Amino acid sequence: MVSLDNLANEITSAVKTYTQDVTNGIEKELDKTSRTVTKDISTNSPKKSGRYAAGWARKKISDGVGVRYISYNKYKPGLAHLQENGYAKRGGGRVAGKPHIRPVVDRELPAMVNRIKSIIRNGG
Template sequence: MTSIDRLAQEIVSAVKAYTDDVSDAIEKRVDEVAESVRAEADANAPKRSGKYAKGFKVTKQGSSGKAKRVVWNKKNSRIVHLLEFGHAKRGGGRVAGRPHLRPAYDHHAANLPDDIKRIIRNGG
């Protein structure tokens, strides 16, 4: 016969195991999506010398239990928006934008909420 205290401990440990499995699976999926976004941004970035495209990195942010990743250009972070959206020339006129980061995000992160729901439903 199982005591009430023992039953409560078993339920708590089962819920904790489920939560840990789900958290690990979500974090792994977020890492995969962030890496896919980084790789596509690298591939589609403007390449005059190639240095700009090689500067994209994935940084982990947030506390435990919150899977947040930031894809950014570590070497040239100040010019990403200029290349993405275009900018004015010094002597007049405009330089056309070359979207590369937003399309990569839209392509890979669009299914992430559905993936997270599936992970939660399947228990990891």
């Protein structure tokens, strides 16, 4: 039984617990999804020498608001958008792009959003 004097404290405590559980659940989901996305991008990357495909990594960025993960190519960072979108050749003509980043993101993002909604509904 909670007295009226302690009701506000109990509600505050319950909200803090819910918030922390949801935050932890979302961070775990972001970590899991970023691992999957980075692995799939690497698997689907064009492989001439293999260095570009092997260079995919992810970075966790924590700021005061939350956590973000960024997938990037540590060996050939300037090549990703050229491989994805294609480019104009110096002597004329174009090299066609080989989409390997956007398809993975388009597939994983909606599923991640649904899992995060479930985490919020279930309280963590």
